[in-house]
Amino acid sequence: MDIADPEVEQQPRTDSPVFVGSDRYRIQSTLGAGGMGIVYLAEDLKLHRQVAIKKLKDNAASQNARDRIQQEARLLAQLNHPNIVALHDVLEDQGDIALVMEYIEGTTLRPWMRERSPNLQQKLSLLMQICLGLSEAHNLGIIHRDLKSDNILITENAKGEPVAKITDFGIAKSQQLDEKTLTEENQLAGTITAMSPEQILGKPLDARSDLFSLGTIAFELLCGSRPFEKHEAGALAMANRITNEAHTPPQEAWPDIPEPLAILLDKLLAKDPAQRPQNALVVYQGFALLHKQGLESESEDFTATMTDLFTHHKIKSRRRWQRVVAGIAVALVVGASGYWGWKEFTRLEPQYIAVMPVEINGEIRGEENAKALTRTMVRQALMNSVSQLKASALVSFTPKEGQDFEAQLQKLKDKGVTDALFARLECAQVRCEIDIQRIEPVNSQIKQQKSFTFLADKQQEGEYRITNSATALFPASHTNKTRAQVSMSDEDYRKYLEILSRLDQKDLSPEDLSVLEVMINQYPLNTNLYHAYTSVSAKLFVQTDQGAFIERGLAMLERAHTHKLDRQQLLVQELWLRTYSDDKASFEKLLKKFESQEAPSAALLAKYGRFLYVQGDYEAGLHYAQEAAQLNPSADNLYLIAINQTASGDYENARITLSRITKHFPEHWSSYALLGVIELESGNLRAAESAITSIPENLRGWRTKSNLGVVLFLQKSYEHALQIFLSVINEVPDDPATLGQIAETYLMLEKKQDAQRAFRKLLEVSKEENGLEAQQFKAIAEANLGNSTRAIVLVNNMIREASDDTYVRYAAAQVYALAREWRSANYHLEALLQQGMGAEWFNLPAFQQLCTQPEVSQTVANAICD
Template sequence: MDIADPEVEQQPRTDSPVFVGSDRYRIQSTLGAGGMGIVYLAEDLKLHRQVAIKKLKDNAASQNARDRIQQEARLLAQLNHPNIVALHDVLEDQGDIALVMEYIEGTTLRPWMRERSPSLQQKLSLLMQICQGLSEAHNLGIIHRDLKSDNILIAENAKGEPVAKITDFGIAKSQQLDEKTLTEENQLAGTITAMSPEQILGKPLDARSDLFSLGTIAFELLCGSRPFEKHEAGALAMANRITNEAHTPPQEAWPDIPEPLAILLDKLLAKDPAQRPQNALIVYQGFELLYKQRLESESEDFTATMTDLFTHHKIKSRRRWQQVVAGMTAALVLSAGGYWGWKEFTRLEPQYIAVMPVEINGEIRGEENAKALTRTMVRQALMNSVSQLKASALVSFTPKEGQDFEAQLQKLRDKGVTDALFAKLECAQIRCEIELHRIAPAIGQIKQQTDFVFLVDKRQEAEYRIGNSAMALFPSSYANEKNEKVVMSDEDYSDYLNIISRLETKDNSVEDLTTLENLSDTYPKNPNLYRVIVEIATNLFVLTNEKKHLQTGFDIIEKAKGRDVDSASLLELELWLSTYIGDKKEFDRLLKQLNKQDSPSATLLAKFARYFFMQGDYESGLSYAKEAAALNPSADNLYLVALNNAVAGNYPEARAVLEEIISAFPDHWPSYSALGNIEMESGNLSAAEIAITAIPQDLRGWRTKSNLGVTYFLQRKYPEALEAQKQVLVSVPDNLETIEGIAATYLMLGLLDLANNEFKKILDLTENSNTANELRFRAIALANLQQSSEAIDISHEILKKSPEDTYIHYSVAQVYAIAGEWRSANYYIEKLLDQGMSTEWFSLPAFQQLCAQPRVSEQVKIAICD
């Protein structure tokens, strides 16, 4: 049996005589050629349309070749599907035959992939279309047998979207037809790299053979390489590899491939047809579920950037795609006879759960703060219940004062909360009736609810029952074993409740920490104590900046490890503490361990991203923000991605994320403010003003008002700018950015004395500052007050702290310009201009001095000089 070497292309011979068999068609040019056939572009003179005419080459017109093209005609005549090239006409003349087919203005899949950078959604869409075309053929009993990238044509529809068309059914077979004429010349028809193992081995074929070929196409499209690279030893060696050797693992070709896609590719490329999906419809459903996951989330919880995240920004965690797995299971397990119901398809969808404020009506008899303690007990029970659920994470949530229920749900949607627990109590003296609700913030509806009565003088028993009842609101697959009831003495429990009642106001002391440590020694198997200790330890660290409090948290975790406390809970607490240390290596080590336990970590990743953002390490901040958004693509997590991009000067990326958030979630006002800031810095001042003023006036925070003031300033609307800046100082009287903005406005109005008074205020406020952001304002003030030497020293210092910060670069450029250091000022101005900063930012007198300096570059002069 001879096997043709795969993918040997032959150049079309335009000098071949053209058979058309009818005056209806006029040949215009040659479109391409293969081993046996040649395809021409022709005009249909009757219907005034372009068509493709396929005929045999003269040197290939054997009986076998004629049989093949005749069979292709018979099969295409049965097929009528938008994802299969249509047959319009068959021309016959003295035994020769030509096919008149739909002309596709486009290219084949492989060059289309090379010439474009398609998104994951576009790739999935094309694969879905190929599945639909195959399904149509298979339903008619037709097997393609040569499905490959070169036989997939890509056109565009009226919307400019890519459309896949399957072509070249030349060696296709109908299971109802005798195919002996197709192989009687002792050749294996088709391309080796597109063949299934059973086709190479000459075994009987069914539709699953085409699905193997589809797997090779999907692998190349998604992973950027082929599952079986062309073997240097030739076609026979390649055939041996396909039939006997494993394909390249998808994760090796694309290390960050979403897990369900890797699973699907592995199944399509299984050697045994029985281990592949049973039909193209099942494969379509798998791709469709993955495709729809993005679209549905886009409208509910801001996964509008998931395409970017999966195709450009590497995702280190695969668990975001667990959300898809449950849906895939329904279609794949049932349709594939149970084969797809393996472990990866049984993983739980991550839950991000918040506890809403507890509502209590009526009076409670007991101590003076009985109602407050009851509220604390209920809230604590609900929070503890979350820690006992698999694949679930507690999202901190404290609504603003006076925020109504709908506004609270809105905030939960921003945070990407999948479920919220809400408790409502009706109390009378010592008896309370409690209603527990599990709410879906995305739709504002109750998923599950329960109610019962408890006695307030039996709070420990009530806490235990409330916690277990809350767990029961979730599917049983999420439930760990029920909490082991650890009963404290009444006195100890009272101390415990009083301590955690002060948690929300962060009014805890070192003494509280000591009390809880002692309680953990007395009740070593109470997991709730360890979580509260860590929370208080981190709160104390934030208030005092003393790392000894964090060490207390680490020490108590080490103790707990030897006390048979749930390891997953302890690992999450340890990771939580690590977010305050800022040790990337340690955080990544712990995160890797946590991921193995299928615990959602988006909240901790976001916390770590925020930490690095505040430290000025935007590269690290962006990396962790992307991971958080991939796991839980909430508005808040995506907003973190945008902020880190924006401050690092990646304006196009930041703008894209913000615009998609706003499109999907029009009430996420921080995104409007951030977008206004980006447009302002990019010189799109009208767009900046539109974005900022879209925010209702009563919802504009001082930062938003500050941005509006800067926007007016850059538009040279100085009176409006001054008014907006002064409004900011009503809320934050010592805000350095606003004071500096007022000083700059006075400079533009020629009020030098007033400007200097503002700069002196900045010096007073930054006397003991050590952060890069505060020091940059001090440097500007010093330079304007003729203390350039000290200003330059500070500039060097803050550049070391935040070498990539756009605002630092701008401030340093201003300092050098004021000091007359023209070359240094020129360097940083060029850098800012190159990254897209608007020329309006350089209207200050200090920058305009550069226009008369011979050492300043033409680029700078052209950009900033009037």
């Protein structure tokens, strides 16, 4: 339905039909009008419902206009999705045409945004719905070409939640139809502000053009302003902005935007379609990840996972419990990533060193950001000290907000950190007393410390002294020859610190690389500048997904080699940059060169192992995780081994790895949770319960609680299982899996009315979703509510999509049993038993009905019947 002008006043009711001879629809009022068409509110006298009728204005009925409305009818006839306005009927009279469409009681997105104050969850939910509607159209080869906020209608469902509906496919194009769908009268059809650069330039379009338009909608909805503000010089100037000028950075429009969300907006608004996500389903996954679990996650690994998702377009279909494993991995695998690191040149005991947040008390005289720049200088000096130590690697560490000192040390212990550097400053005007401590995270003991005074306005001298003082806290056998200081001008040094400060705040621009290039030309022997350059290159790549930044970083390292700087450090920097590339062959070639120096970095190996895990290459991920753990057997490196083993189905070795973790790191709770998943999947219910209940109750995540509920359910402890499921639903209201578990538990407790209410709720919360798991929930709910025909249709669709998926088969067996289709139910049950699913999964009344049916095979009867 098209609401071209929401401010058009409704006209009085008329009894005139839209077409002569059409007495089924009676016009009630005018909903809106545009340049070519008009939309009426009408009553469908046959079905007693309100509809919207869209027809051409009499003065706009050119052949091109008729072609467009006919095109819209043809395309809408193919589309049947809850997030796309539905076509009910087509009316024709003497060469004229009108579309009878679903009437949406609501408004378009922009006025809805003005009138409401939606929270971030509601905004993400709407964007997820738009993605699903777009995905449906794109799967049928349909490109909208005029996706904008005025073509997104917002209504409310029965619960008062906003629902998005895509409308106005008048200039949409089917990729299966002839290119001459529209005549030359509308060569550039659409709205400039909603167009992609390639659409403005008249280039061939694919689905990624709509994703650019989706990016403009998402930017406005989330950030409260448009990515390209309207240009006063008119449409041509606006077109030039979109095709040639950068969009407003999301962080500028919304300073507090979560970094993964900013990354996604930047990718959607990329000029080059190849730099955008591959399809709308990938974008949906990103919004869904943020909606369900990402809003409270600020870890760099979470950001990296999002970046990998949007960069490499991987859509993984896993069994339900494997999806739980993936969720655990995203939230808990910290996978020690580092700035630089290496193995000892000799047989020294390796050291993995982290720099803790710098604490400054008092005030520092000078410019407004004097304290921030001093903090950056001290942090950088401590990091530099690690580069002067043999057999040492610097491990990156950023504590969670509000995490106390002891909790930080515990986290460092789990990361395998052997030494932590901590600095506390007491400053007054330009004098600062600094206390530098070398702390052992294993026992929280201070090994060494040193105190002295420096002048805050002499920052370069301060950095050099802090670096050497921190180095001196370590044994002389680990200390390399101290590097000479390569000084810069005070102005250049301040610029350098400002860039490092923005690096920590993730607020960089390509101009920062240009500034560093100028400084490197002037100070070519300053090693710190090359470190800064590669760090900025990597961060800009994460922000923009532009491989050119990685290439610039690699080229700068080649320049560094010509000045005969520390080859070892340059190799580490190159290895780090190449972890952001898809080129496994180049990475492995470099790694062999690195290993020939007898100095591989556990931190970088772990980072690459995690990267491969996210890509689904579990065999390679396992290899690099094992290499990292050999060098640094930290809890996180061992856990990285375990999740790769689990994801590849090697449960036996995963158990061995997890046992090793819990023996040496008895409070690494994510290992117990993963072990619970493995034992549950294997049918070892007592072992699964033991693993999960080893975790303190207040530290169990809702997924782990849900797994415990399933364990108790399968052990027939239904009352206890129900208590747990109800507590989970309080934490994550409307979670479909938990609602399904609640409903099935009520069935086992013979509380049929409660079960029916839970199944109705499950159907309600899953009806707007169309993924494979959502279809399973809907099918089971429909079958238990007596709607067998609808349930079987859903099951057949799922089987066509994923016939080998365990939970598709499980849903199919349950649906067919409830529909009394005994032979079909038996077929899927036999397949599940052959796969190794235990008999305890088939205690539901639906399955037990089969025990009295002659059509059931002896194999099934022996397995599931008493």
